[in-house]
Amino acid sequence: MxxxxxxxxxxxxxxxSKYVFSFDHKxxxxxxxxYGIAFLGIGGMMAILIRWTLAxxxxxxxxxxxxxxxxxxxxxxxxxxxxxFTLHGTIMIFYAITPILxxxxxxxxxxxxxxxxxxxxxxxxxxSFWLAVLSAILLLASLFTPLxxxxxxxxxxxxxxxxxxxxGVGQTLWCLALFVLGVSSTMGAVNYIxxxxxxxxxxxxxxxxxxxxxxxxxxxxxxxxxxPVLGAGLLLLTFDRVFGTTFFLAGAAATSGxxxxxxxxxxxxxxxxxxVYILILPAWGIxxxxxxxxxxxxxFGAKGTALAMTSITILSTLVYGHxxxxxxxxxxxxxxFMMLTMTISIPSAVFFANWLGTxxxxxxxxxxxxxxxxxxVFVFGLGGLTGLYLATVxxxxxxxxxxxxxxxxxxxxxxxxLLGGFAGTYFWFPxxxxxxxxxxxxxxxxxxxxxxxxxxxxxxxxxxxxxxxRRIYNPFVYxxxxxxxxxxxxxxxxxxxxxxxxxxxxxxxIHSMYKGPIATQNPWEVGTLEWTIPSPAPHYNFKDIxxxxxxxHEFGNPNLVGKDFQYQTEELVKA
Amino acid sequence: xxxLLNLFMKHFVTxxxxxxxxxxxxxxxxxxxxxxxxxxxxSLFMLTTWLILFFFFFVCLGIFGFSYLYSKKKxxxxxxxHGTSRKHISIVAGIGAxxxxxxxxxxxxxxxxxxxxxxxxYPKESEDIVRVQVLGQQWAWNFRYxxxxxxxxxxxxxxxxxxxxxxxxxxxxxxxxxxxxxHSLYFPNAxxxxxxxxxxxxxxxxxxxxxxxxDIACAEMCGTYHYRMQAKLTVYDQTxxxxxxNEMQERAEFTTEKDKADLYWGWKWLADAxxx
Numbered sequence: 001m002x003x004x005x006x007x008x009x010x011x012x013x014x015x016x017s018k019y020v021f022s023f024d025h026k027x028x029x030x031x032x033x034x035y036g037i038a039f040l041g042i043g044g045m046m047a048i049l050i051r052w053t054l055a056x057x058x059x060x061x062x063x064x065x066x067x068x069x070x071x072x073x074x075x076x077x078x079x080x081x082x083x084x085f086t087l088h089g090t091i092m093i094f095y096a097i098t099p100i101l102x103x104x105x106x107x108x109x110x111x112x113x114x115x116x117x118x119x120x121x122x123x124x125x126x127x128s129f130w131l132a133v134l135s136a137i138l139l140l141a142s143l144f145t146p147l148x149x150x151x152x153x154x155x156x157x158x159x160x161x162x163x164x165x166x167x168g169v170g171q172t173l174w175c176l177a178l179f180v181l182g183v184s185s186t187m188g189a190v191n192y193i194x195x196x197x198x199x200x201x202x203x204x205x206x207x208x209x210x211x212x213x214x215x216x217x218x219x220x221x222x223x224x225x226x227x228p229v230l231g232a233g234l235l236l237l238t239f240d241r242v243f244g245t246t247f248f249l250a251g252a253a254a255t256s257g258x259x260x261x262x263x264x265x266x267x268x269x270x271x272x273x274x275x276v277y278i279l280i281l282p283a284w285g286i287x288x289x290x291x292x293x294x295x296x297x298x299x300f301g302a303k304g305t306a307l308a309m310t311s312i313t314i315l316s317t318l319v320y321g322h323x324x325x326x327x328x329x330x331x332x333x334x335x336x337f338m339m340l341t342m343t344i345s346i347p348s349a350v351f352f353a354n355w356l357g358t359x360x361x362x363x364x365x366x367x368x369x370x371x372x373x374x375x376x377v378f379v380f381g382l383g384g385l386t387g388l389y390l391a392t393v394x395x396x397x398x399x400x401x402x403x404x405x406x407x408x409x410x411x412x413x414x415x416x417x418l419l420g421g422f423a424g425t426y427f428w429f430p431x432x433x434x435x436x437x438x439x440x441x442x443x444x445x446x447x448x449x450x451x452x453x454x455x456x457x458x459x460x461x462x463x464x465x466x467x468x469x470r471r472i473y474n475p476f477v478y479x480x481x482x483x484x485x486x487x488x489x490x491x492x493x494x495x496x497x498x499x500x501x502x503x504x505x506x507x508x509x510i511h512s513m514y515k516g517p518i519a520t521q522n523p524w525e526v527g528t529l530e531w532t533i534p535s536p537a538p539h540y541n542f543k544d545i546x547x548x549x550x551x552x553h554e555f556g557n558p559n560l561v562g563k564d565f566q567y568q569t570e571e572l573v574k575a
Numbered sequence: 576x577x578x579l580l581n582l583f584m585k586h587f588v589t590x591x592x593x594x595x596x597x598x599x600x601x602x603x604x605x606x607x608x609x610x611x612x613x614x615x616x617x618s619l620f621m622l623t624t625w626l627i628l629f630f631f632f633f634v635c636l637g638i639f640g641f642s643y644l645y646s647k648k649k650x651x652x653x654x655x656x657h658g659t660s661r662k663h664i665s666i667v668a669g670i671g672a673x674x675x676x677x678x679x680x681x682x683x684x685x686x687x688x689x690x691x692x693x694x695x696x697y698p699k700e701s702e703d704i705v706r707v708q709v710l711g712q713q714w715a716w717n718f719r720y721x722x723x724x725x726x727x728x729x730x731x732x733x734x735x736x737x738x739x740x741x742x743x744x745x746x747x748x749x750x751x752x753x754x755x756x757x758h759s760l761y762f763p764n765a766x767x768x769x770x771x772x773x774x775x776x777x778x779x780x781x782x783x784x785x786x787x788x789x790d791i792a793c794a795e796m797c798g799t800y801h802y803r804m805q806a807k808l809t810v811y812d813q814t815x816x817x818x819x820x821n822e823m824q825e826r827a828e829f830t831t832e833k834d835k836a837d838l839y840w841g842w843k844w845l846a847d848a849x850x851x
Binding site for chain 1: 597599601602603604605606615616619620623626627631634635637638641642645646647650651652653654655656657658659663664666667668670671672673674675678679680682683685686687689690691694695713755756757759761763764766767768770772773774775777778788789790792793794795796798799800801802803805
């Protein structure tokens, strides 16, 4: 299938060419991984500050509070609170989850799992990372401008995000940072698509690709189509802020001419809804593969899973209107969007059935990556099903912009994606660093995360159903929310637990990099192409480009002798 | 840790005094429903919950049951199947169809019916209704009732700040816009919200069934003091309401500063056809 074969280059020798400005997809993947983990820490810290404020309004944040907010006795001030939840959302979505799931796993897995020596455009790949760094600098710089960073919510609806609602350079820098990040991700996406199409090893048809690659491929396609839409919207918003245009200003807010603030919502959600699937598709792919790998059983209906993911990808572009029910679109549009949104549950049900079919009558090994994968099935079950309330227009009239929405999208975008990311990290760590991560610490990390996550997000859905709306600094100024103090404290304590649990991961990750037991070539006994080469992978990946002769999930074939799996390079054993 | 414990204790002790009448389960309930149609939303919520629990039960049964039955120790020889037989494909497709028919079609039908027949079925202009114009601004709600002349945006209008008073058992229709950024008029007790957007007039209607004092909030992020954009809804019975409105209308004739342009933020009441 391969269109061409890349040459083997000499190994880079200087520090700069090896670790900093590297063309090697594996190094770029690790750079993205570190970048993402660092921002995960920052975004997580912001989440803790937000939760603290909601549970203990008016109390100083311990230790850090007096250092960060000396003017306010260590209490988070309301304007900072708005900035915190804005940047928490922005950072977690664009600077933590995207780099880890797409930047790191995309770069690492695609060439290795399709049997290529590198990405098809290595320079573009390097540029993609360094543009992401530039974008991070822009975003962090916005924190040090006179009026602070962006504070209009991660959706940054005009007219709040225009000069009417937020003066200062912070919001402009936010727009530019996301624009640059959009360029970076589009570069990555184009690269992924081209690589998967042109560099698959000979013999590898599309349905012989591991499902991880399917997920990453569909993600890349969505990214390449929809990030430019966000870019356009942000550019227009920047024009409104800097050059005095009125694309998104209307009514009394516009001094001359007149645009429409709702236009931005359309532009934003045309991108924003696929974005949810951009984040979750790689996690679905990883989970679909890992469930099969650790259940020692071929992925149940792998073709069906791939097609279900494809149909979700297509549907995801047609349903964005369910984010805008409260803007009173035409009833015809509202009903169409409700119906289209509902149809997503068919492909979702298909791959849930396939996931459970995969572990049915398997021989399950409960290693850490498997625990995290099962965790994804659990939390995504909750996250996906609770989406029904929000797709339904009448229940959404009540639940829109409440904590129910926050709980729901954290279940899908945060909990599932994060657990999927952890599953991938524990799974590919041996191939990345040549050492194993500690199983016991990994399991502790899993259980603390599971308890924490569910405490937080289930709690959020409960308080949301009780009426608590989003993005409020102190809910208890409202009479109808007064009874929610204990529940809010419960959520905050779950969040602190979750935060502490991540320390096990950080310690495990860094310690195992240097001190972990040396990994064998194929510690998990899996047959995909990356496990046919030594750990850690050499810089050229494959000395000879492998020839693919069977699918990625060949486990438990009764005709096999001596082992229970087959490498993709081996001919399928028949009776 | 000590610090945390102290805070926790302190809050529980104080909140125990304030909320001693409210149990843990009680506190999870949505606020009391004071509208004629809020129960439609609540009952659809409950229906969806039961349907979801039904399917999630099977997901859990799969995850935990299979994990228990088919661990490496208990079940060393996995079944070799790709799930591509006709039987397997029909089971998977059947599950997909079942979810669609049992959940999606049900709630979509109910929701559509309620949405079109109730929530979008605005009372006719000829009916005896209460009309209120609402203007959101950073960070307050302005309400406007027509004066004695029955015409909006004239000098005898009753204009209130963060203070909405309505009669019981009468249809109320709002026309809503915003002066600066997007807000969202949120009545937790009526289970309704609608965005207030600059340059557009959005509508909402409901009918209230219980007198008392309730909260109105802004649900859309609108700046630093978004959380303080709180108004109060007072529900009167008809005679109390008439007395209040009468007094306010009379007072408006004397107290309105007629030359102040800011005061005329209202608009001519839009008839049904104009808002569609």
